[in-house]
Amino acid sequence: MFTTYQGARPCAMRIHGTLPDNFMALALHGLPVSKRGEIPSSRCAARGAFLLGLALALLFALCLVPESVAAESPEKYPGRPIKLIVPFPPGGPTDIVARPFAEALSQSLGQAIIIENRGGAGGSIGAASAAKASADGYTLLLGTVGVISINPSLYPRLAYDPNALTPVALLAAAPVALVAHPSVPAGDVAGLRRLAANQSLRFGTAGNGTPGHLTGEIFRSASGIPLTHVPYKGSAPAVQDLLGGHLELAFDPLQSVLPHIRAGKLKALAVSAPAPELPGTPTFIEAGVAAETTAWWGVFAPAATPPAIFETLSRHLAKARKSAAARQLESLGITLLPERERAAEEDFLRAEAIKWGKAVRDSGAKVD
């Protein structure tokens, strides 16, 4: 949508300049506040409020066309605000990771970063719009394990080629926690195995094809413990039913269950990767199940973006990793990833695609 503005930038700028005038004219002439004075006492305040409303609406309108505002200068990057597409709704886990990094990156670059939430189709819609954006460094994507490594196997007709997006830097990761209702008579994976021999166990997840679900499938096939999958629409309802004791187990990225574990309302049996916030909880591997997964987040850019811009961005992102805002994520159960060579990150992504692709096929979670 935004890319279509680029061809018509001068025109968009002109609209930007005249829009308020039109609106004010409409407000002043269109509103007959001065014609008939039935309610004179509230007239002034009321008109002020109405104008304020229009001003607010204008603010909205302007927020929607940020790209048309500043002229581009090819020599100096970044010469205008950068758009970071978050392919999930505001307030979700991906958004929570995006905002502190965007804040820190913006301070480091001295240029505004505008977060654009484009949810839908498991992140595919936002990722597709980033993949198709012009490769000038002004449109970035907050890529996730789902968007980059799972969706290509999950959706037969993906609206984007994951190879059209190249990692600038992988930033953060969270282990998936295997949590149980406190009434479940098993304190660890071995206890779970014994319990499963006598009763059928059900695990809730945030939905088909989510990292929690696929980690559950990987755990099930690696451990051989029979478990029934109960999908929910997002993390919150699954956690809710687990807290209410309607389910025995859930697989969910650590940050959404951590407060409940700390409050003693849920117990953590194992985590899919080392979790510094839960020092006493074994990883799957330590518990004898040969599986390791994380839900991760990183900044991606269209593959054709000039190397100089990649270099600038990753240098500033390295600083952003050390910022207080980003550090705060650690208390939520999110691990900040160390800076790595480009080649190492690409190797990691190749391995991820294979691992999750297999999990998708094994689970039968294909969307078609």
Add this chain to the structure above:
Amino acid sequence: MELISHLGIGLEAVLTWQNLGYCFLGVLLGTLIGVLPGLGPVATIAMLLPVTYGLPPLSALIMLAGIYYGAQYGGSTTAILVNLPGESSSVVTCLDGYAMARQGRAGVALGVAALGSFFAGTIATLVIAAAAAPLAEFALKFGPAEYFSLMLLGLIAAVVLAQGDVFKAIAMVVLGLLLGLVGTDVGSGAERFTFGIPELSDGISFVVLSMGLFGIAEIIINLEQTSGRDVFTARIGSLLPGREDVRRAWKPVLRGTTLGSILGILPGGGAVLSSFSAYTLEKRLANDPSRFGKGAIEGVAGPEAANNAGAQTSFIPLLVMGLPSNPVMALMVGAMMIHGIVPGPQVMEERPALFWGLIVSMWFGNLFLVLLNMPLIGLWVRLLKVPYRLLYPVILLFCCIGVYSINNSAFEVGLTLFFGVLGYLFVKLHCEPAPLLLGFVLGPMMEENLRRAMLLARGDARVFFTRPISLTLLVASALLLCVMAWPRARKARDLAFQEN
């Protein structure tokens, strides 16, 4: 008294110029975006999140919460004046509020909405302060089986919403159910009725559907009959509710507050479900149900009280358990995390000033809202005098901006226009869109919970009858069916049909 000491902690935290100021700013912004059709609290809060970085956490949360419940106030204004649900929870307010406006009683409708909301907000604040923790525990008892039975009750009640032909009402409910099927099936992950369009894979958004069916359709109808509109804009009538209005409205406000406070706690439905059920309840209890849809003040008072109470109590699962019950609450989770507060059961103990401060701020917010809204009624009513040829392009523009701001998706703007045309057809065919919307909201939740309950019960359907809450709800559904089949009630319905 524990309650008093808790409120004391909250008062101490809130009564600073800064916090009161942010509270006022929040409800002011909320009212404005509520009034502007389609611009919702989700987009506004998302946009303001970065602004709150520099604020102390309590001030930030007070302001963001104010935007949410302020929007519920503002939403009813647009619903009453131009038949556009400014917020999804004000859809039912359109039915009788707009009819009242057409009769020149817009001021009365707005006044009742504001005062009813204030009363509901005050009670809901007390409910949260006194019983947040036990209520949250109660909400946990609602498993998939209970949800299914609740949705069934709601769906049967949906038919009562209809103004005329009961068969058309059922047809509209079914159409709503079908529209609700669009999207990815939660159980299997399969896509249904998406025609390979990625934008449809998460289903049709409620805002898109309600904005199209009510708002855009109304604009087309109005443009078709330009002379008809001028007639009712000429009459404004009294601005404040009179003695007779208060007599009619106070009981619905009480009932709406109770219903809203209860339903708001349950995830998923919240404010929307509570306003729908309050309307249904009032219509059921009325001596003359045929007045509904033609400007019955009870049909404004009940739902307005309910949606405000529901908006407020929907903070309970968030504050007590850290579980967001709707997209706005999910944003509040994000806002809390940005400030380094992990929402969850520990917030109440670890940060009492923040917890109780936020709750107490809601009462101040409601006070500000009523002080802000009562004087504004005069202005809003005068808006009706703006020539429609000037007003409708502005409304259309805001609708488009509002829909676009949800997902930054142009596709959804187009879809809204499609539903606008469909809504116009419904008006021509004398089909009511309200039952369709309720079917659309309840259908997918009902299916999801039915399948989940069966999965959890390992295929044993007795689960719906062995769980006490579920059984109670099913019995209530059966009773409601009987009442509808009862001859006297049927006669009343036939009478209403003849009048149409």
